[in-house]
Every structure is written in C-alpha cells, then in structure tokens.
Amino acid sequence: xPSLRRGLTPLLLLLPGGGWLVVFxxxxxxxxxxxxxxxxxFDTGYQQTWNFGIYPxxxxxxxxxxxxxxxxxxxxxxxxxxxxxxVAYTIAFxxxxxxxxxxxxxxxxxxxxxxxxxxxxxMILSDNGMVFGFLKDIGLLQADFHFLATPASxxxxxxxxxxxxxxxxxxxxxxxxxxxxxxxxTDLYATRAQAFWRVTFVLSLPxxxxxxxxxxxxxxxxxxxxxxxxxxxxQVFMVGNIIQRKFLDSLDYPAAAALSFVLVxxxxxxxxxxxxxxxxxxxxx
Amino acid sequence: xxxxxxRTQIEQAIDNMMRRDLITRRTFMRRAGRGGxxxxxxxxxxxxxxxxxxxxxxxxxxxxxxxxxxxxSDDESSNPSLDAFTAASGIQVEYNEGLLDNAxxxxxxxxDLRAGxxxxxxxxxxxxWVVERMARLGWLEEIDHSKLPNWTAxxxxxxxxxxxxxxxxxxxxxxxxxxxxxxxPALTGREITTFDDLLDPAFSGKAGGFSDMRDMFGLTLLxxxxxxxxxxxxxxxxxxxxxxxxPEGHFRGFYGNEYYESLxxxxxxxxxxxxxxxxxMNLYDNDKVKFIVPESGGMRWxxxxxxxxxxxxxxxxxxxxxxxxxxxxxAMLSEWVGYFxxxxxxDAKILEDADAARADDPExxxxxxxxxxxxxxxxxxxxNTFTDKQLSEDEEKEWNDLFDAVLGA
Amino acid sequence: xxxxxxxxxxxxxxxxxxLFLFAPIAVMIAFSFNDPAGRQNITWQGxxxxxxxxxxxxxxxxxxxxxxxxxxxxSTIFATAFGTMIGLALTRYDFRGRWxxxxxxxxxxxxxxxxxxxxxxxxxxxxxxxxxxxxxxxAHIMFNISFVVVTVxxxxxxMNRSLEEAGMxxxxxxxxxFWKVTFPLIFPGVLSAAxxxxxxxxxxxxxxxxxAGSVETFPLWVYGASRLGIPPEVNVLGTLxxxxxxxxxxxxxxxxxxxxxxxxxxxxxx
Numbered sequence: 012x013p014s015l016r017r018g019l020t021p022l023l024l025l026l027p028g029g030g031w032l033v034v035f036x037x038x039x040x041x042x043x044x045x046x047x048x049x050x051x052x053f054d055t056g057y058q059q060t061w062n063f064g065i066y067p068x069x070x071x072x073x074x075x076x077x078x079x080x081x082x083x084x085x086x087x088x089x090x091x092x093x094x095x096x097x098v099a100y101t102i103a104f105x106x107x108x109x110x111x112x113x114x115x116x117x118x119x120x121x122x123x124x125x126x127x128x129x130x131x132x133x134m135i136l137s138d139n140g141m142v143f144g145f146l147k148d149i150g151l152l153q154a155d156f157h158f159l160a161t162p163a164s165x166x167x168x169x170x171x172x173x174x175x176x177x178x179x180x181x182x183x184x185x186x187x188x189x190x191x192x193x194x195x196x197t198d199l200y201a202t203r204a205q206a207f208w209r210v211t212f213v214l215s216l217p218x219x220x221x222x223x224x225x226x227x228x229x230x231x232x233x234x235x236x237x238x239x240x241x242x243x244x245x246q247v248f249m250v251g252n253i254i255q256r257k258f259l260d261s262l263d264y265p266a267a268a269a270l271s272f273v274l275v276x277x278x279x280x281x282x283x284x285x286x287x288x289x290x291x292x293x294x295x296x
Numbered sequence: 297x298x299x300x301x302x303r304t305q306i307e308q309a310i311d312n313m314m315r316r317d318l319i320t321r322r323t324f325m326r327r328a329g330r331g332g333x334x335x336x337x338x339x340x341x342x343x344x345x346x347x348x349x350x351x352x353x354x355x356x357x358x359x360x361x362x363x364x365x366x367x368x369s370d371d372e373s374s375n376p377s378l379d380a381f382t383a384a385s386g387i388q389v390e391y392n393e394g395l396l397d398n399a400x401x402x403x404x405x406x407x408d409l410r411a412g413x414x415x416x417x418x419x420x421x422x423x424x425w426v427v428e429r430m431a432r433l434g435w436l437e438e439i440d441h442s443k444l445p446n447w448t449a450x451x452x453x454x455x456x457x458x459x460x461x462x463x464x465x466x467x468x469x470x471x472x473x474x475x476x477x478x479x480x481p482a483l484t485g486r487e488i489t490t491f492d493d494l495l496d497p498a499f500s501g502k503a504g505g506f507s508d509m510r511d512m513f514g515l516t517l518l519x520x521x522x523x524x525x526x527x528x529x530x531x532x533x534x535x536x537x538x539x540x541x542x543p544e545g546h547f548r549g550f551y552g553n554e555y556y557e558s559l560x561x562x563x564x565x566x567x568x569x570x571x572x573x574x575x576x577m578n579l580y581d582n583d584k585v586k587f588i589v590p591e592s593g594g595m596r597w598x599x600x601x602x603x604x605x606x607x608x609x610x611x612x613x614x615x616x617x618x619x620x621x622x623x624x625x626x627a628m629l630s631e632w633v634g635y636f637x638x639x640x641x642x643d644a645k646i647l648e649d650a651d652a653a654r655a656d657d658p659e660x661x662x663x664x665x666x667x668x669x670x671x672x673x674x675x676x677x678x679x680n681t682f683t684d685k686q687l688s689e690d691e692e693k694e695w696n697d698l699f700d701a702v703l704g705a
Numbered sequence: 706x707x708x709x710x711x712x713x714x715x716x717x718x719x720x721x722x723x724l725f726l727f728a729p730i731a732v733m734i735a736f737s738f739n740d741p742a743g744r745q746n747i748t749w750q751g752x753x754x755x756x757x758x759x760x761x762x763x764x765x766x767x768x769x770x771x772x773x774x775x776x777x778x779x780s781t782i783f784a785t786a787f788g789t790m791i792g793l794a795l796t797r798y799d800f801r802g803r804w805x806x807x808x809x810x811x812x813x814x815x816x817x818x819x820x821x822x823x824x825x826x827x828x829x830x831x832x833x834x835x836x837x838x839x840x841x842x843x844a845h846i847m848f849n850i851s852f853v854v855v856t857v858x859x860x861x862x863x864m865n866r867s868l869e870e871a872g873m874x875x876x877x878x879x880x881x882x883f884w885k886v887t888f889p890l891i892f893p894g895v896l897s898a899a900x901x902x903x904x905x906x907x908x909x910x911x912x913x914x915x916x917a918g919s920v921e922t923f924p925l926w927v928y929g930a931s932r933l934g935i936p937p938e939v940n941v942l943g944t945l946x947x948x949x950x951x952x953x954x955x956x957x958x959x960x961x962x963x964x965x966x967x968x969x970x971x972x973x974x975x
Contacts, residue, residue, distance in 0.1 A: 054689055160563075241549070242549030243550040243552075248703055248704025
C-alpha cells in the first residue's frame with residue numbers, strides 16, 4: 012500500500028500538465044510527423060507514402076539556412092548573456108528592497124506586444140530616422156549607411172526581444188546563492204574576481220544554462236524579426252522564414268513539416284552538446 | 297545541512313500528507329480537482345463548441361476582406377458604405393480585415409472547406425488564382441446572377457470573364473490594380489521607365505522586391521520578353537537568374553505590404569509596388585513618389601467577391617455583392633480606396649461629388665477630381681499589363697522552389 | 706575613488722540597460738499622441754489627444770484587446786499551476802518515464818512555433834472543433850507550460866532543503882510544510898515563471914493565428930494593421946496595456962510589501 016502511494020504522488024503532480032501537453036502537443040506533433048512523410052499536392056490531397064527520402068532532400072537543399080540560423084542564435088545568446096548577466100547580478104546582489112521592483116521593471120516592456128515593440132524599433136532605426144538621421148546630419152555617418160535589413164540589425168532585434176528570457180533565470184539562480192559562501196572565499200584570501208568566477212558564477216550556472224536555452228532555442232526558429240527588422244533581406248533569411256513560406260505561401264506541407272522536424276533535431280543536438288559541456292549535474296535533474 | 301537523501305525526506309513529507317485519511321482525500325481532491333477541471337473542459341469542448349455553431353440568421357453577414365479595402369469614416373470608427381447597406385437591407389455586416397495574404401488564407405481555411413464546415417464567413421475576397429483553385433475543389437457556392445441586377449447592368453467589360461472564372465460562375469470583381477514600379481525621383485536622381493532600372497547598381501541597398509512569387513517573377517519574365525501566361529520552366533529559370541544576378545545587398549528586402557512604409561520614409565528609393573497604394577500615398581503620406589508601369593509590362597490583378605460553401609447566409613451575400621455594383625456604393629468605396637472599380641458611370645459620379653463638395657471643401661473636391669480618372673484603367677494600362685498563368689501543382693512547386701532561392705534560401 | 710567608480714559601474718550599466726529596454730516603449734507612448742495626416746505614423750506632426758478618444762469607437766480593436774487579456778490571465782494561471790507541479794515532480798522525484806516528461810517539456814520549446822500552430826490546427830479540424838477563444842486558450846496553456854517548468858527548476862536546483870527538514874522536525878505535516886515553507890521559498894521562481902507566461906501569451910502571434918478562427922487577439926490585429934503602416938491606435942493601445950500592466954504590478958508590489966512577503970526571499974540569501 013505505502014509503495015503505491017509513494018508512486019502516486021509524482022504521477023498526480025505530473026498529470027494535469029503532462030496530460031495537457033500530450034493532448035495538445037504530442038498528438039498534433041504525431042500528426043505532423045505523418046504529414047512530413049506524405050506526398051501529394053494541396054489540390055489533389057496528400058497520400059501517406061512514407062516518403063522518408065524527404066528528409067535527406069530538405070537537408071541537402073537547405074543546410075546553409077540551418078547554419079546561418081544557428082550562427083545568429085549563438086551570437087544572440089552570447090550577447091544577451093554578456094549584457095544580461097551584469098543586470099541580473101546587480102539586481103540580485105545590490106537590489107536590496109528594490110529587487111522585486113527592478114525585476115518587474117525588466118519585464119514590464121514585454122507586456123507590450125512584441126510586434127509593436129519591433130515596429131517601433133524599426134521606426135527608431137530607420138535610415139533617416141531619429142537615430143541615424145541625426146548622426147548623418149551631424150556628419151558622423153555616411154549618407155548611404157543603413158542598419159535595418161542587415162544581419163547586425165536582426166541580431167540586435169533578437170537580443171532585445173530575448174533579454175528578459177536571459178535575465179529572469181539568471182536572477183533566480185543568482186538570488187538564492189548563499190552569500191556566506193562568497194564571504195568564505197574572500198576570507199580565504201580570494202580576490203574579488205576569483206570569488207566571483209569560482210564561486211558566484213559557478214553557482215549561477217543553472218541560471219546561465221536555463222537562460223541560454225530559453226534564448227537560443229526560440230531564436231533559431233525566429234522569422235518575424237528577420238521579416239520586420241531584416242525587411243526580408245536575403246542575407247538574413249532564416250530557417251523559420253523558409254518553414255513559414257512553405258506552410259503559408261507554397262503550401263508544401265510535407266516539406267514544411269520535414270524542415271521543422273530537422274530543426275527540432277538540430278536544436279536538440281546542439282543543446283545536448285551544450286549541456287554535456289556544462290556538466291549534467293548542474294542542470295538540476 | 298541538507299542532502300542526506302533529500303528526496304526521501306520530501307517524499308516523506310508529502311507521503312505524510314497522503315497518510316492522513318481526511319487530508320489524503322482532500323488533498324487528492326484538490327489536486328485532482330485541477331486535473332479534473334482540465335479533463336472535463338477537454339471533454340466538453342467539442343460539445344460546447346459544436347453548440348456554438350452560428351445559427352443561420354438572415355439579418356447577419358460576415359465578410360472577410362483585405363485591409364484598407366473599404367471606405368472609412370473620418371474618425372475611422374465605421375464604414376459608411378456598409379452602414380448604408382445595413383440601412384437599406386436590414387442586414388448587419390461583421391466586417392473583418394484579416395485577409396492578409398492569398399496563400400496564408402488558403403492554408404488557414406482549406407481544412408474547414410475541405411471538410412465542408414462553416415468557415416465563419418459568408419463573403420470573402422480572394423485573388424484570382426485562389427478563386428480558380430477554390431472553384432476547382434468545389435469550395436465555392438455558385439453565384440445566382442438573377443440576384444445581381446446591378447452587376448449585370450453596370451459591370452465594365454474588362455472586369456468580366458477573366459481567366460480564372462470565364463463565366464463568372466463563382467466570383468465577381470471586387471477591386472483590382474496593377475503591379476509596377478514606384479520610385480522617388482529625388483532619391484533616384486532620374487526618371488524610371490524600365491524594369492531593368494530596378495536592377496541598376498546605382499540603387500544598391502535601396503531597391504525593393506516583392507515576396508509574392510507571381511508578381512515578382514511576372515515582372516521579371518516580362519522584362520526578359522516573356523508573357524507570364526505562356527512562361528515555361530526554362531523561362532522561369534532565366535528569370536530567377538536575372539534576379540540572382542544582382543550583387544548581394546542590392547535588394548534591401550523582398551516585401552509584402554511593408555514596402556509602403558519604407559518608400560514613404562525614404563529607406564527605399566525604388567521598389568515594386570501596387571498602383572492603388574501609391575495613389576493613396578500621394579494623397580496622404582508622400583506625394584513625391586511616382587508609379588509607373590514598366591515599358592516591358594506590368595502585372596494586372598484583382599480580388600474577387602466569392603461565397604464559400606458552408607456559409608450561413610447566401611441570400612444576404614448576394615445582396616451585399618450586388619449592392620457594391622450600384623454607382624452610389626461604388627463611389628463611396630472608390631473615393632476612399634483608389635483601386636480599379638469596374639462600375640459604369642463611376643467616373644462621372646465622382647466628378648459630380650467633386651462639384652458638390654467644391655463649395656465646402658475645395659481641397660477634397662480637387663482630390664476627387666484627380667481621382668476620377670484613376671479608378672478606371674486606361675487603354676494603355678490594359679494593353680501593357682498581363683495576368684498570371686494558371687499553374688499546375690507541379691509547376692507551382694517548381695516555381696516556388698526557384699523563387700525561394702531568390703529570397704535567400 | 707576608484708572603488709567608488711567601480712561600485713557605480715554595475716548599477717550604471719543596469720540603469721542604462723533598463724533605459725534601453727524602454728526605448729521603443731517610450732517612442733510608442735510618444736507617438737500615440739501624434740497627429741499624422743496619413744496612415745503612416747512615422748514623423749512627428751503634432752500633438753493630439755484625439756487618438757485616445759477615437760480608439761474606443763473601434764470595436765475590433767477593443768474586442769481584440771479584451772480577448773488577449775482574457776487569454777493571457779487564464780492561461781497564465783493554468784500554465785503556472787501545471788508547470789510548477791511538473792517542476793516539483795521532476796526535481797524531487799525519481800520515477801520511470803522521466804525522460805518522456807523531459808522530452809514533452811523540451812520539444813515544444815525547440816519546435817518552431819509555426820509547427821506547433823499548424824499541428825494544432827490539424828487537431829482541431831480532425832475532431833471538428835470550431836476555432837475560437839477556447840482553442841486559443843488551449844494553445845497558450847500548452848506552450849507556456851514548458852517555460853514555467855524551466856524557470857521553476859532553475860530555482861529549485863540546489864535549493865536548501867534544511868528549512869523544509871526543520872519544518873518537519875517541528876512536527877509540521879507534509880501539507881503545512883509545503884505551503885508554509887516550500888512554497889514561499891520557491892515563490893520568486895513561480896512568480897518569475899508566471900510573469901514570463903503572461904508576457905508570452907499577450908505577445909503570441911504565430912501559434913494563435915492557427916487556432917483563432919475568426920476571433921482576433923491584439924497581436925493578430927496589430928500584425929494585420931501594420932502591414933500597411935501603423936495607425937496611431939496601435940500605439941495608443943500598446944500604451945494603455947503597458948499602463949495597466951504597470952498598475953497591476955505596482956499594486957502587487959505594494960501588497961507584498963505590506964504583508965512582509967519580502968522576508969522569505971532574504972531568508973534564503975542569508
């Protein structure tokens with residue numbers, strides 16, 4: 012009897028959320044997997060031909076897009092980490108009674124629709140707009156300089172949009188570090204830098220990992236930033252863009268589904284490598 | 297400090313919870329409660345939603361249209377032409393501007409249409425090739441022309457019997473326009489006349505293309521001397537090479553509707569564009585931008601009113617369609633929208649309205665006067681513009697794949 | 706002096722970054738008062754309050770906003786509850802099939818939103834479910850669960866269990882221990898997760914568009930309206946939502962202060 016109950020508890024905890032995910036995520040995904048193995052056209056309908064060949068086909072044709080997307084995502088993650096860590100640190104260690112307030116200030120802009128934020132950035136960063144127009148007028152920039160519709164601008168847009176995804180987990184991890192451990196380190200003659208890198212940073216790694224994953228993963232599949240800020244420039248065309256096109260423009264569902272699953276596989280592989288590097292225990296399994 | 301079998305400790309704690317009978321049941325119920333609500337909700341979902349099917353109400357109509365394709369009152373809170381329709385017929389129209397892209401539209405509603413479900417719309421306004429496909433797949437109601445006296449009497453010839461629906465069995469023309477090239481002479485430094493001007497290296501980084509495969513390839517094919525209706529796969533490959541042949545970074549981007557803002561702000565000096573957009577731009581946002589049909593030819597397109605199968609109010613749909621072929625409604629519409637409206641006598645009506653407004657609002661009167669000729673395509677425009685090719689499924693896939701490479705894939 | 710400057714560097718940087726985060730918001734608020742002649746709201750043409758009056762007359766906008774808020778609130782509640790429970794189970798228990806749960810959590814985050822959206826559409830159609838508010842809700846809860854789990858787990862990782870042990874040593878039963886010790890300890894994590902879920906839900910475009918049918922949420926409306934130039938109404942509503950969120954959060958903060966809920970957080974730190 013007791014063993015039954017012991018086994019029951021995790022199950023009860025998992026049931027609502029897990030059940031929801033099964034019904035609204037796993038089942039539909041299974042449908043999509045089947046669709047990727049179909050052939051046919053929109054008009055005549057699709058037949059389940061188990062066309063596994065579609066996978067090598069899409070990989071051969073679009074592998075560069077995966078590379079480009081992964082690269083953008085990695086750069087974005089690094090920049091977000093570099094920018095977000097100091098902020099999370101400041102709030103966690105220096106925030107005092109303002110902690111919650113500051114945290115909520117970080118999150119506040121993100122209660123405004125992402126589309127609105129991105130559109131306003133596009134306005135701010137337009138060639139002759141308030142920033143660059145001004146810089147051009149005072150001669151700091153050449154007249155034909157433009158920031159929008161370049162890879163840099165897309166990374167900029169992605170970084171902006173994913174900062175809270177990085178800052179929040181970092182904060183959560185940093186905040187619960189026992190300050191006495193740091194004190195102990197300095198008592199043992201560690202310099203402040205050493206105390207930081209060897210104690211604080213190490214203890215914050217679960218947050219770094221969580222934040223990196225929360226940033227990297229959605230960034231790889233992004234297509235809206237590339238469209239709005241990147242203006243559909245061919246140099247910023249990402250995997251997300253081709254998937255969207257195939258789903259919504261070309262209506263080539265098998266290819267779109269196949270491209271999506273390849274993306275999932277690629278991301279999972281990269282994440283597996285990353286977590287191996289960082290050390291599994293830190294992931295709080 | 298912790299971590300001597302911490303899990304066991306916690307497990308212990310929660311099991312203690314379970315061990316006490318009363319609390320066990322209560323806690324269990326509480327937790328199961330949430331799960332139960334979820335499961336219950338799920339199970340009642342189909343039932344609930346099925347019960348929420350819109351009942352057929354002859355006094356209600358739902359119309360799915362493109363954005364900015366209908367007249368708005370000054371404060372943008374209502375649509376005068378629709379209000380007049382409601383006043384005359386007693387039918388309330390739920391108007392929605394959610395049609396943003398032809399293929400997206402098809403993708404979103406194909407599932408319902410294939411299953412014969414009610415899509416929630418009584419009238420829709422898709423483009424030509426979409427009408428052809430929907431008709432072929434049996435997704436559209438046949439139009440009863442005995443219920444469209446206005447259309448029969450007033451519709452201009454150029455707007456009837458088009459390639460995608462030669463007998464107007466399923467569709468009538470809503471609004472149409474031309475895809476050509478727009479440019480700002482101040483930024484380009486010269487006049488523009490050909491498609492090749494768009495590819496001129498002098499405009500590198502400030503040229504805009506379209507993300508619509510049919511429009512973009514269409515213009516390129518024409519510039520290579522090929523009519524789109526007759527294009528072969530080799531012709532399209534050549535067109536693709538023309539577009540890929542420009543240096544990287546020449547095209548600032550391949551746009552949907554967003555080119556508009558970039559043209560207005562000067563981020564683009566020259567771009568593929570739609571005629572009606574530029575008419576509007578000249579009136580409200582930037583009067584320096586000019587629109588031309590390239591020498592080699594432009595693309596002529598239109599959107600159509602169709603009645604999807606499974607709709608709740610087919611009678612009402614017919615009434616709405618016919619209403620807009622009356623001269624008064626057409627005037628209300630085109631004085632605002634600016635695309636081609638094929639209603640006979642429209643230009644005269646607009647000039648009438650111009651005269652009527654001259655005393656109170658001379659500026660608006662001038663605007664109307666300038667607009668009157670533009671709502672009807674001139675003979676030149678008709679002769680030098682061409683329509684899409686009807687693509688087979690294989691062709692469509694091949695053309696799309698070729699175009700994806702131009703987009704950067 | 707150097708130490709002083711160095712000490713100012715971090716807060717200074719943080720301050721700058723917070724300003725940066727607000728840049729487009731500031732522009733949005735400013736331009737909600739713009740009085741543009743045409744549809745394009747990109748150059749400043751004059752101050753007006755007219756937009757704030759006009760916007761209420763446009764029912765498609767106010768309806769969309771109400772829908773978005775409703776979906777966000779409800780989906781946040783459910784997703785946070787479900788996700789926290791899963792986070793607890795994964796961190797504290799060992800059970801078979803753990804890897805399945807991890808996969809179920811993980812893949813929704815790696816899969817492109819478009820495939821989540823399109824696959825849900827397949828589900829709705831297969832079961833003849835008409836798309837609308839409830840289907841949007843189902844979709845939002847689904848994609849939010851994963852984010853909640855990840856955020857809560859980062860908090861639970863390496864958490865100091867001794868406090869819970871202490872609770873039990875003092876004869877608190879399991880339930881009391883959970884609600885009076887564990888939950889307050891993980892509350893910052895849960896709150897962060899809830900905030901994230903809310904923001905994600907309010908924002909979502911891609912997944913929503915497939916499950917919405919003819920119902921419109923605010924991002925759907927904005928994206929559509931923006932294709933031809935952003936009307937000032939967009940900025941007006943953005944500003945209003947922002948102010949509501951601001952007020953909501955301000956009230957929460959104030960309530961927390963009053964109840965001294967700051968205490969458990971510092972407990973862990975010290």
